[in-house]
Amino acid sequence: MAYAYWRSRKQREGLGELWERENYGYNKGNVASHANYLDIGLGQRNCRATFDLFFRKSPFQGEFTIFCGLEDCLRFLYHFKYDDDGDNLGHYLDIAYLKSVMGDVDPGFFEYLSTLDASEVTVYAVPEGSAVFPRVPLLRVDGPLPVVQLLETTLLTLVNFARWAQILASETNSMNTMHVVPRRIVAKMTADVNLYSFEQLIVFTILLVATNAARFRLAAGPAAHMLEFGLRRSQGPDGGLTASKYCYIGGFNGTSNVLAGKLYDIPIAGTHAHSFVSSFASIDDTPNQKLPYADKTEVCENFGHLVRQIYQELSAVWPDSPAESHLHTNSTELGAFTAYALAFPTKFLALVDTYDTLHSGVPNFLVVALALCKLGYTPFGIRLDSGDLAYQSIESRNYIQWTAERFNEPKLNNAMIVASNDINEDTLNSLTQQGHKIDSFGVGTHLVTCQAQPALGAVYKIVELDGIPCMKLSAEVGKVTIPGRKLCYRLHGKDSAPICDVLLREHEQPPVEDKPFLCRHPFQEQKRAHVRPRKVTSLLQLYWDNGKLAQRLPTIHELKATVAEQVSLLRADHKRRLNPTPYKVSVSSSLYTYIHDLWLEHAPIGELS
Numbered sequence: 001m002a003y004a005y006w007r008s009r010k011q012r013e014g015l016g017e018l019w020e021r022e023n024y025g026y027n028k029g030n031v032a033s034h035a036n037y038l039d040i041g042l043g044q045r046n047c048r049a050t051f052d053l054f055f056r057k058s059p060f061q062g063e064f065t066i067f068c069g070l071e072d073c074l075r076f077l078y079h080f081k082y083d084d085d086g087d088n089l090g091h092y093l094d095i096a097y098l099k100s101v102m103g104d105v106d107p108g109f110f111e112y113l114s115t116l117d118a119s120e121v122t123v124y125a126v127p128e129g130s131a132v133f134p135r136v137p138l139l140r141v142d143g144p145l146p147v148v149q150l151l152e153t154t155l156l157t158l159v160n161f162a163r164w165a166q167i168l169a170s171e172t173n174s175m176n177t178m179h180v181v182p183r184r185i186v187a188k189m190t191a192d193v194n195l196y197s198f199e200q201l202i203v204f205t206i207l208l209v210a211t212n213a214a215r216f217r218l219a220a221g222p223a224a225h226m227l228e229f230g231l232r233r234s235q236g237p238d239g240g241l242t243a244s245k246y247c248y249i250g251g252f253n254g255t256s257n258v259l260a261g262k263l264y265d266i267p268i269a270g271t272h273a274h275s276f277v278s279s280f281a282s283i284d285d286t287p288n289q290k291l292p293y294a295d296k297t298e299v300c301e302n303f304g305h306l307v308r309q310i311y312q313e314l315s316a317v318w319p320d321s322p323a324e325s326h327l328h329t330n331s332t333e334l335g336a337f338t339a340y341a342l343a344f345p346t347k348f349l350a351l352v353d354t355y356d357t358l359h360s361g362v363p364n365f366l367v368v369a370l371a372l373c374k375l376g377y378t379p380f381g382i383r384l385d386s387g388d389l390a391y392q393s394i395e396s397r398n399y400i401q402w403t404a405e406r407f408n409e410p411k412l413n414n415a416m417i418v419a420s421n422d423i424n425e426d427t428l429n430s431l432t433q434q435g436h437k438i439d440s441f442g443v444g445t446h447l448v449t450c451q452a453q454p455a456l457g458a459v460y461k462i463v464e465l466d467g468i469p470c471m472k473l474s475a476e477v478g479k480v481t482i483p484g485r486k487l488c489y490r491l492h493g494k495d496s497a498p499i500c501d502v503l504l505r506e507h508e509q510p511p512v513e514d515k516p517f518l519c520r521h522p523f524q525e526q527k528r529a530h531v532r533p534r535k536v537t538s539l540l541q542l543y544w545d546n547g548k549l550a551q552r553l554p555t556i557h558e559l560k561a562t563v564a565e566q567v568s569l570l571r572a573d574h575k576r577r578l579n580p581t582p583y584k585v586s587v588s589s590s591l592y593t594y595i596h597d598l599w600l601e602h603a604p605i606g607e608l609s
Contacts, residue, residue, distance in 0.1 A: 049145040050464040050485050052137040053155065056478055059208055059453045060425075063580040064570055066214050066563055067138055068246050069206035070128040071553050073155050074544055077118040080151070119547035120144055121151070124540040126488075128554065129249065129562030131570060135522070135585045136488055136501050140540060145465065152460045206246050207458075208450045213250025214567055216443060218575055219428035225440035226252040227269050229420060230448030243448035249559045251567075256442075264556050271383050271418070272340055277354040280335040283307060291342055294376030306371045307338050314367055317406060322398040329360040329367075337368045345372055349380040349418065352396075357387060362396050366403045366412075373409045381416030383442070389419045389427075390434035397437035416440050425452065429577065471598050477523050482587065483598055488540050491517070491533035497571050499531055500584035501539065505591050511536050519586035522595060 058065050082094040095110050121143035126132055139155065141148050213228075220226060228247040234240035237259075244260030254267035261268035283304040291303040300306060311327075311334070318327040333355055341348045348369065352361025362382060369379035384392050396417055404412035416439040419431075424446035431438065445451065461481045462470045469483035485506045493499045502511065502519050511517040513536055521527035542550045554562065573581040587595070 047145045047466060048143060049148055049462055049466075051139075051141045051148055051152065051460055052463050052481075052486075053139040053141065053458070053460045054135055054137050055207070055456050055458040056134050057457055058134060059211055059450075059456050060215055062211075062215065062577075063574045063583050064131045064133065064211070064567075065207055065456075066210040066250055066566070067126050067130050067132040067207060068128055068210040068249055068559070070125050070139075070543065072206070073125075073139065074123070074549060074553070076154055077121060077123070077151070077544055078549070080116070080118045080154075082113045082116060116147055116150070117547070118143070118147065118151070118544070121147060121544060122542070122546065123544035125543050126539050127541060127562070129559040129566065130539070131498070131566040133501055133583045133585050135482065136503070137486065137540065140485065142485075156458065156460060206242065208453065208456050209243050209448065210246040210250040210563070212447055212450050212452070213247040213252055214563060215425055215577075216428065216441075216447060217251030218567070219425050219432070219577070220441055221432070224438070225254075225416070225418075227418070227440060227442045228252045228255040228257070228444070228447060229270075229442040230444040231255075231257045233445040234448045240448070245556065247447060249556060249563055251560070251563060252443075266556070271349045271351050272336070274351065274354045274385075276340070277333050277336040277351065280332050280339060282331055283335045283338045285335050286339040286342060289338075289342060291345060291375060294345070300375055303342055303371065303375075304338055306374065307334070307368055310370045310374075311367045313407075314363070314370070314403070318363070321402050321406075322395065323358065323363075325359070327363055329364045330355045333360055334364045334367065337364050341368045341372055345375070345377045347380050348372060348377070349416075350382050351385060352382045353384060353386045357384060357392050358395055358399075362399050366399065369412055369415065370403070370407055370409060373407075373411055378411045379415050381418060381439070383418040383420060384438075385420045387421075389421065389438065390431050390436040393417050393419060393437040394435070418442055420444070422446065425577070469594075469598060471595070471602060473599065473603055480523065480599070482522060482591070482595060484591075484594070486591070487538070490537040490539055491519075491531050492535035492537065494534060495569075496535060497569055498583070499533065500586055502531075502586045502588060503591055504588045505594060508588055508590055510538065518589045519584070520589055520592040521584075522587045522592065 055065065095114055098113070099105075099110060121141065123142075124137075124140040126136070126138050132138060141151060141155070143151075213226075217224075217226060228244055230243050230247070231237075231240040234243050240257055241260050241263070244255040244257040244266060245264050248255060248260075248264070248266045254269045255261060256268065256270040257266075258268055260266050286304065289302050289304045291300045292298070293300065315327040319325065337348075337350050340350065350361070350365040350368070352365055355361065365379075365382050372379050382396060384396070400412060400415055404410055417437060418440040419436075419438045420442035422445060423441055423443045428441070461472060463481060463483050464470055464485055470481075471483040472479065472481040474480050482503060487504045487506060487508065487510065488501060489504070489510055490501050491499045491511060500519055502517070503522075504510065511531075511533055513533055516530040516532050519529055519531050543553075544550060567575070571581070574583050
């Protein structure tokens with residue numbers, strides 16, 4: 001597509017002048033003849049275009065979406081360049097590779113590609129972390145037509161898949177500092193972009209993951225401790241980093257992904273595996289059983305002996321417990337728990353379902369936990385990973401409370417119950433209905449792969465070319481685009497809750513607080529209402545202006561707070577899982593008339609006979 005644009009003379013004006021810029025590092029004498037040839041042979045038309053990036057329907061059968069991935073898009077723009085230098089990794093050079101696969105193509109096109117960057121691109125965007133809705137432009141990208149068309153695919157991937165976002169993030173500091181990425185990374189990024197259409201690339205897996213995380217948070221409730229355990233199920237290591245980052249932004253408390261913790265300052269958490277439990281034969285498998293008291297004043301010389309002693313004490317009274325049975329637990333599991341407590345006395349979280357959750361795992365945890373309490377430590381808790389999670393959590397909490405009271409160890413009541421095991425949004429809602437006693441959820445597969453909806457129907461559509469509006473018509477009204485450069489405002493009611501979003505033509509005056517503003521459905525004439533907003537928020541802000549970042553970007557922790565605030569402001573009926581109330585995205589009266597006039601102008605008139 002880029003070549004087709006180039007051949008049809010839609011390249012940007014002043015190519016020779018652009019080549020003269022010193023920061024491109026080209027030999028001016030060698031380039032001049034090419035510039036003159038291109039200027040004369042292809043003309044000087046400066047064809048500029050505006051594209052809107054938006055989606056048509058909110059994911060997961062819901063009515064809201066969380067916008068994330070903006071920083072990754074801006075980072076890509078900063079480094080956008082087709083590499084023409086060598087590296088020592090044996091990678092194909094961008095230009096050389098294209099010459100080898102594109103066949104009989106005018107050589108001037110490759111010279112043109114070597115000059116492309118994002119220095120003439122302007123990006124307006126909704127602030128990252130915002131709740132967003134169908135048809136609202138998330139990004140408005142302005143610039144030379146071939147360049148902004150090429151940007152389409154990578155932008156969609158960085159929001160939709162974010163593979164390169166993680167490569168860049170791992171090798172650069174904050175976007176605000178604009179550190180230079182190694183050229184081999186830029187080469188790899190640009191070489192992997194679809195050179196015929198940037199159309200498929202920007203923000204939407206990120207949107208899905210962040211929105212999915214926000215929905216999981218809603219289902220679990222504000223008090224639940226949410227952990228992302230999805231690295232093993234993610235689409236590769238880079239996909240795992242993306243998931244960890246945007247699950248945290250979407251409302252999770254931590255991750256098991258250590259690299260994500262290092263790169264993004266996300267709290268990390270985890271437990272041992274079933275294989276750890278299976279690898280022990282007894283308490284004696286751990287040779288060094290010394291453990292200092294929590295206050296460091298003394299040392300327990302043989303923690304294993306203390307565990308055995310407490311096992312006998314608990315065994316003597318266990319028939320009086322809620323279990324109402326004698327204590328017969330798996331000794332190898334007890335040995336593994338003892339070893340883990342010796343290694344992590346302040347973070348003793350035991351996986352209790354290797355053999356039998358209620359008859360072995362939980363009682364063995366209680367034995368080791370009581371031993372830790374004797375030394376002044378507070379046991380962290382247990383993890384349930386199979387079976388009836390609601391029932392097991394209720395019984396486990398009963399066992400813990402009974403033991404804490406019987407042995408006069410109130411600290412034991414602080415032990416958390418963590419649940420995993422293929423948890424999805426429906427599972428969380430069901431557990432709530434069953435009155436579970438789970439304090440924390442470890443969620444993996446359904447969270448990071450977005451199994452409920454693995455893709456978002458997002459698009460990147462041209463809406464204006466050289467100041468002339470562009471409009472796509474379709475037999476499906478939902479696929480008709482809204483033409484022209486637009487402004488977007490959010491109208492708030494009482495308690496700052498959003499009422500609707502409204503799109504305006506660029507020259508229109510914005511809505512005013514406490515004054516009625518006519519909002520219309522874009523395509524249905526009878527749907528209209530006067531809205532008297534208590535507050536008006538402008539959604540589209542300038543973030544990238546002619547090669548430079550236009551404003552400071554928030555930190556990951558600020559984004560997390562923004563998402564929480566945005567979700568809390570939405571009305572409950574917009575957030576409910578079953579049949580949520582549709583959120584209204586409307587247009588001004590002027591834009592409504594403009595849309596329909598253009599529609600009538602461009603739609604062919606049928607003929608009947």
